Amino acid sequence: MTRLAVTKTYKLYIGGKFPRSESGHVYEILDSNGAFLANAAKASRKDARDAVVAARAAVSGWSAASGYNRGQVLYRIAELLEGRRAQFISEIQHSEGVSEAAASGQVDAAIDVWVWYAGWADKYVQVAGNGNPVTGPYFNISTPEATGVVAILAPQGSSLLGLVSVIAPALVSGNTVVVVASALAPLSAISLGEVLATSDVPGGVVNVLTGLAAEIAPWLASHGDVNALDLAGGEELDWIELQQLAAETLKRVRPPEPGIAAPTIERITFFTETKTVWHPKAMI
Amino acid sequence: MTFLDYAPAPESTAILTLKPSYGLFIGGEFVAGRGSPFQTISPATEVPIAEIASANAEDVDDAVKAARLAYETTWSRLSGADRGKYLFRIARLVQERARELAVAESLDNGKPIKESRDVDIPLVAAWFFYYAGWADKIDHAGLGANPRALGVAAQVIPWNFPLLMLAWKIAPALAAGNTVVLKPAETTPLTALLFAEILQQADLPAGVVNIVTGAGSTGELLVNHPDVNKVAFTGSTAVGRAIARSTAGTGKKLTLELGGKAANIVFDDAPMEQAIEGIVNGIFFNQGHVCCAGSRLLVQENVHDEVVERLKLRLSTLRVGDPLDKNTDVGAINSRAQLNRIRELSTVGEDEGATRWSPECVLPEKGFWFAPTIFTSVSTSHRIAREEVFGPVLSILTFRTPAEAVAKANNTPYGLSAGIWSDKGSKVLGVADQLRAGVVWINCFNQFDPASPFGGYKESGYGREGGRHGLAAYLQAADTNSVATITQIKKAQSK
Numbered sequence: 001m002t003r004l005a006v007t008k009t010y011k012l013y014i015g016g017k018f019p020r021s022e023s024g025h026v027y028e029i030l031d032s033n034g035a036f037l038a039n040a041a042k043a044s045r046k047d048a049r050d051a052v053v054a055a056r057a058a059v060s061g062w063s064a065a066s067g068y069n070r071g072q073v074l075y076r077i078a079e080l081l082e083g084r085r086a087q088f089i090s091e092i093q094h095s096e097g098v099s100e101a102a103a104s105g106q107v108d109a110a111i112d113v114w115v116w117y118a119g120w121a122d123k124y125v126q127v128a129g130n131g132n133p134v135t136g137p138y139f140n141i142s143t144p145e146a147t148g149v150v151a152i153l154a155p156q157g158s159s160l161l162g163l164v165s166v167i168a169p170a171l172v173s174g175n176t177v178v179v180v181a182s183a184l185a186p187l188s189a190i191s192l193g194e195v196l197a198t199s200d201v202p203g204g205v206v207n208v209l210t211g212l213a214a215e216i217a218p219w220l221a222s223h224g225d226v227n228a229l230d231l232a233g234g235e236e237l238d239w240i241e242l243q244q245l246a247a248e249t250l251k252r253v254r255p256p257e258p259g260i261a262a263p264t265i266e267r268i269t270f271f272t273e274t275k276t277v278w279h280p281k282a283m284i
Numbered sequence: 285m286t287f288l289d290y291a292p293a294p295e296s297t298a299i300l301t302l303k304p305s306y307g308l309f310i311g312g313e314f315v316a317g318r319g320s321p322f323q324t325i326s327p328a329t330e331v332p333i334a335e336i337a338s339a340n341a342e343d344v345d346d347a348v349k350a351a352r353l354a355y356e357t358t359w360s361r362l363s364g365a366d367r368g369k370y371l372f373r374i375a376r377l378v379q380e381r382a383r384e385l386a387v388a389e390s391l392d393n394g395k396p397i398k399e400s401r402d403v404d405i406p407l408v409a410a411w412f413f414y415y416a417g418w419a420d421k422i423d424h425a426g427l428g429a430n431p432r433a434l435g436v437a438a439q440v441i442p443w444n445f446p447l448l449m450l451a452w453k454i455a456p457a458l459a460a461g462n463t464v465v466l467k468p469a470e471t472t473p474l475t476a477l478l479f480a481e482i483l484q485q486a487d488l489p490a491g492v493v494n495i496v497t498g499a500g501s502t503g504e505l506l507v508n509h510p511d512v513n514k515v516a517f518t519g520s521t522a523v524g525r526a527i528a529r530s531t532a533g534t535g536k537k538l539t540l541e542l543g544g545k546a547a548n549i550v551f552d553d554a555p556m557e558q559a560i561e562g563i564v565n566g567i568f569f570n571q572g573h574v575c576c577a578g579s580r581l582l583v584q585e586n587v588h589d590e591v592v593e594r595l596k597l598r599l600s601t602l603r604v605g606d607p608l609d610k611n612t613d614v615g616a617i618n619s620r621a622q623l624n625r626i627r628e629l630s631t632v633g634e635d636e637g638a639t640r641w642s643p644e645c646v647l648p649e650k651g652f653w654f655a656p657t658i659f660t661s662v663s664t665s666h667r668i669a670r671e672e673v674f675g676p677v678l679s680i681l682t683f684r685t686p687a688e689a690v691a692k693a694n695n696t697p698y699g700l701s702a703g704i705w706s707d708k709g710s711k712v713l714g715v716a717d718q719l720r721a722g723v724v725w726i727n728c729f730n731q732f733d734p735a736s737p738f739g740g741y742k743e744s745g746y747g748r749e750g751g752r753h754g755l756a757a758y759l760q761a762a763d764t765n766s767v768a769t770i771t772q773i774k775k776a777q778s779k
Contacts (some may be wrong), residue, residue, distance in 0.1 A: 119417020
């Protein structure tokens with residue numbers, strides 16, 4: 001007798017909680033052979049707006065944490081991911097139809113990317129900021145800081161590594177994130193939400209929506225409380241229109257990046273604002 | 285009973301499981317030393333804690349060989365990400381065993397438990413965590429793409445912050461891809477040996493870190509070993525000078541973090557409550573065993589009397605005594621030799637005409653103790669204004685104008701740190717510009733962070749530890765041969 005498995009309900013991850021979609025809609029997630037895997041929540045405009053509210057509320061706490069603290073919190077995610085390897089490998093195998101070795105390689109890479117970005121939290125300011133040699137008796141220093149709420153369209157193809165490669169860099173400087181997971185392979189994104197929920201990341205710092213990016217993205221692109229838009233996985237969408245919507249509130253927009261975003265410090269600094277402070281020095 | 289009388293609140297030593305004797309840590313294992321072993325004692329009670337091995341020339345050679353082998357066969361072949369993972373593990377293990385390390389540090393060094401528990405050990409963990417993240421980012425160290433590690437680093441550290449100085453040395457060295465032979469101070473080897481156990485728990489490849497205990501002669505053997513590529517030393521200016529001499533022409537890259545005689549400048553518009561606390565913290569933190577201690581207080585003349593009076597009031601509330609008591613503010617002097625040095629210089633201070641004052645305080649009979657002491661009517665020519673006392677002794681001088689404060693502050697061969705107290709921004713930044721010191725604290729003192737470069741001007745040494753600068757100190761640019769030896773130069777000349 002084989003044991004009958006208990007299947008998992010996949011929901012959204014908003015403000016540290018796991019609500020169903022307000023719309024009541026779900027859509028079928030199929031494995032690579034076309035067999036039914038699960039129903040994923042189909043996030044609506046209202047869900048997107050709830051996620052932005054949660055993300056906005058989390059900005060002050062997360063961005064005020066020291067770089068050292070954020071670094072440790074991000075590193076702890078990598079520690080937890082390591083303990084959940086089996087689950088992620090299985091999900092990736094099923095939804096992407098890849099071999100166990102390939103799935104395992106993707107999980108390894110995703111964990112290593114977390115660790116790489118975690119290390120930047122207390123360093124990127126020193127690399128990206130600087131004292132400015134102005135003419136005149138002034139102390140003058142420029143430092144980057146988080147821009148605020150970043151809305152991200154995750155890559156469609158790579159369910160965990162692609163997702164991590166766009167979320168982690170935005171978090172480093174203290175931004176909070178609303179991410180729209182891959183429509184075809186969103187299960188890892190929700191499982192990642194479960195990891196985040198049991199880590200030290202405050203609720204609302206990362207919010208995960210599943211559903212169709214084409215439906216959700218316009219609401220995020222035009223939302224007045226979103227500061228930046230990463231169109232990473234949006235190459236199949238009408239992303240120019242999204243960019244135009246974002247122009248209304250002068251969001252910082254990053255164009256689509258097919259494939260998996262490479263880890264770079266530029267992905268961190270893109271979602272920051274540079275503040276320059278002047279102060280006179282007395283002539284002694 | 286007044287509000288100043290506290291019931292004893294000793295931290296238990298039950299958390300510590302010490303061995304009766306410790307060997308040298310070479311090639312990932314504890315091995316017997318071939319020199320004469322010595323006792324490490326608690327300076328608060330003079331009771332022996334454990335027997336410590338002493339490394340002779342052959343032991344030092346073994347340690348350098350182990351480091352070289354590990355460099356060539358393991359560490360230089362690992363990816364930066366993997367080096368980082370080991371350092372993250374070490375950081376986590378230090379966090380997990382933080383209380384144990386704090387108790388050991390206070391026992392062996394004599395510093396108050398509240399400092400070892402709240403300052404030293406948390407910073408140790410932070411240092412490893414910070415440099416762990418650098419290991420796979422060395423292209424951003426400021427030396428251009430693909431910088432190279434130097435090889436084997438010989439590191440000699442002092443007794444004032446035993447484990448913290450170890451962290452300052454080992455974390456950036458390993459992140460940059462070097463292997464290490466470290467010699468802890470003779471009077472405070474204990475936490476370095478507990479750290480060696482942590483390295484075993486972290487499964488760090490054998491030989492990447494080697495720890496050789498012993499006296500100054502062991503350190504001398506280490507820094508002069510022909511097969512080390514980098515020497516990093518924290519300690520006295522006299523020894524630093526000797527190392528600079530002996531490494532000349534050897535191609536060894538050198539970082540020296542030496543003595544100081546920091547000016548702590550208090551203007552009449554200073555936030556006074558804050559300044560008094562800062563002055564006390566500046567000189568009495570860690571019994572004044574701090575190279576960057578604010579040992580020369582420069583007070584604007586019109587507030588001199590007020591500052592002295594308030595200082596005396598504040599010093600009367602400091603609790604001197606058992607380092608393991610959670611209420612203790614000032615612990616034991618680290619060694620009899622250091623106590624004698626502090627006593628001698630203080631006597632000279634009186635003989636030269638300065639006025640000595642200490643609060644009334646009962647010092648324990650056993651152990652090495654020195655009451656917090658301030659000297660007023662000090663002039664710039666007095667030895668207590670020129671020489672590093674390295675103890676809880678503050679010399680107070682006066683000035684009238686910012687320019688005079690700057691002139692007096694810079695009137696020293698040292699240049700490690702300085703403090704400025706004033707609520708007027710343009711003034712403090714103007715003065716900071718003029719000071720010849722590597723770290724300037726404005727309206728604060730003795731602030732440390734792994735992200736912040738630390739190190740001195742002039743005879744306080746060279747090179748920086750901490751931050752990106754501290755990483756670069758263990759790297760060389762890919763396209764230059766910055767480590768030129770006499771042999772290399774002669775070869776080039778003969779061509």
